[in-house]
Amino acid sequence: MRHRVAVLVVLGLAVVSAGDREVLAADQAAPSAAVEVAPGDFVLPGVISLSNEQNAGQISNSGFVVGRDGVAVIDTGGSLVAGKRLLAALRAKTDLPILYVIFTHGHPDHTLGAAAFAELKPVFAGHRALPEVLASHGEDYLRAARALVGEANFAGTRVIAPTLLVDGVTELDLGGRKLKLETWPTGHTNADLTVTDEASGVLFLGDLLFSGHIPALDGKLTGWLDNLKKLRERAVRVVVPGHGPASMAWPQAADAQEAYLRRLRDDVGAAIRKGETMRETAATAAASERPNWRLFDDFNPRNATAAYHELEWE
Numbered sequence: 001m002r003h004r005v006a007v008l009v010v011l012g013l014a015v016v017s018a019g020d021r022e023v024l025a026a027d028q029a030a031p032s033a034a035v036e037v038a039p040g041d042f043v044l045p046g047v048i049s050l051s052n053e054q055n056a057g058q059i060s061n062s063g064f065v066v067g068r069d070g071v072a073v074i075d076t077g078g079s080l081v082a083g084k085r086l087l088a089a090l091r092a093k094t095d096l097p098i099l100y101v102i103f104t105h106g107h108p109d110h111t112l113g114a115a116a117f118a119e120l121k122p123v124f125a126g127h128r129a130l131p132e133v134l135a136s137h138g139e140d141y142l143r144a145a146r147a148l149v150g151e152a153n154f155a156g157t158r159v160i161a162p163t164l165l166v167d168g169v170t171e172l173d174l175g176g177r178k179l180k181l182e183t184w185p186t187g188h189t190n191a192d193l194t195v196t197d198e199a200s201g202v203l204f205l206g207d208l209l210f211s212g213h214i215p216a217l218d219g220k221l222t223g224w225l226d227n228l229k230k231l232r233e234r235a236v237r238v239v240v241p242g243h244g245p246a247s248m249a250w251p252q253a254a255d256a257q258e259a260y261l262r263r264l265r266d267d268v269g270a271a272i273r274k275g276e277t278m279r280e281t282a283a284t285a286a287a288s289e290r291p292n293w294r295l296f297d298d299f300n301p302r303n304a305t306a307a308y309h310e311l312e313w314e
């Protein structure tokens with residue numbers, strides 16, 4: 001049980017009792033209108049919060065790209081209601097058919113809105129490891145999401161596994177507009193995928209980038225830092241983070257997150273060398289980063305624990 005709670009915490013699904021924890025922006029209304037971050041590239045922002053009844057799991061950024069022949073959706077929010085809100089925001093911008101729904105990774109706040117799109121019969125796309133992730137964790141994701149967003153938001157929510165699987169690079173054509181889907185070595189998770197709109201140069205990073213919301217580590221800390229190093233070299237100017245503003249300037253947008261991940265790596269490494277226990281380390285590592293992030297106490301101890309497991313073998 002302890003393990004399961006820890007796993008859910010890293011997914012932003014912690015059941016927190018109001019009053020004994022700071023839940024910033026938890027009562028903030030989730031936006032209903034999509035922001036056009038570049039011509040034809042839209043983002044429906046999520047609120048920086050854990051999932052709850054008010055936000056219906058709309059706590060991550062979802063996107064859509066409009067081509068000549070159709071639309072690709074990028075991530076779907078964390079419940080059927082969140083997915084329906086995204087569909088409504090999309091329909092306020094275009095009537096074109098939805099050709100693809102692309103998952104940047106498996107976390108429930110990005111995947112559990114998928115059922116809102118199912119009857120439109122898009123092709124669901126994701127990392128080649130994603131079906132396995134959803135098969136092994138999907139039931140836990142659903143159970144936790146139901147408890148957090150409430151039955152009214154949750155009813156009809158289900159896991160939809162991708163059928164178009166990406167291993168390396170795959171290009172999708174929306175009609176005069178190509179999207180480059182690209183998989184990454186284990187970083188935020190073991191199924192991270194980014195989407196580059198080659199027409200506009202906008203890069204949808206999924207949870208390889210957090211801003212404001214503390215990064216949540218469910219993969220490999222050193223891998224995540226390596227991925228960021230490669231991503232920094234990309235000649236793009238605008239990126240969409242998985243959590244944070246609708247769009248950010250690149251590569252400066254990576255600075256704060258890299259500083260956090262490096263601090264975590266260095267503090268956990270030092271604690272291991274000093275012989276500190278995992279418990280001690282989880283309570284102290286990266287504490288200097290606390291003022292820089294929202295939801296710090298919800299994720300930092302779990303991040304430190306995951307980093308400890310990873311780094312103790314190095």
Ligand SMILES: [Zn+2]
Pocket residue numbers: 105107188207216
């Ligand atoms: Zn995630």
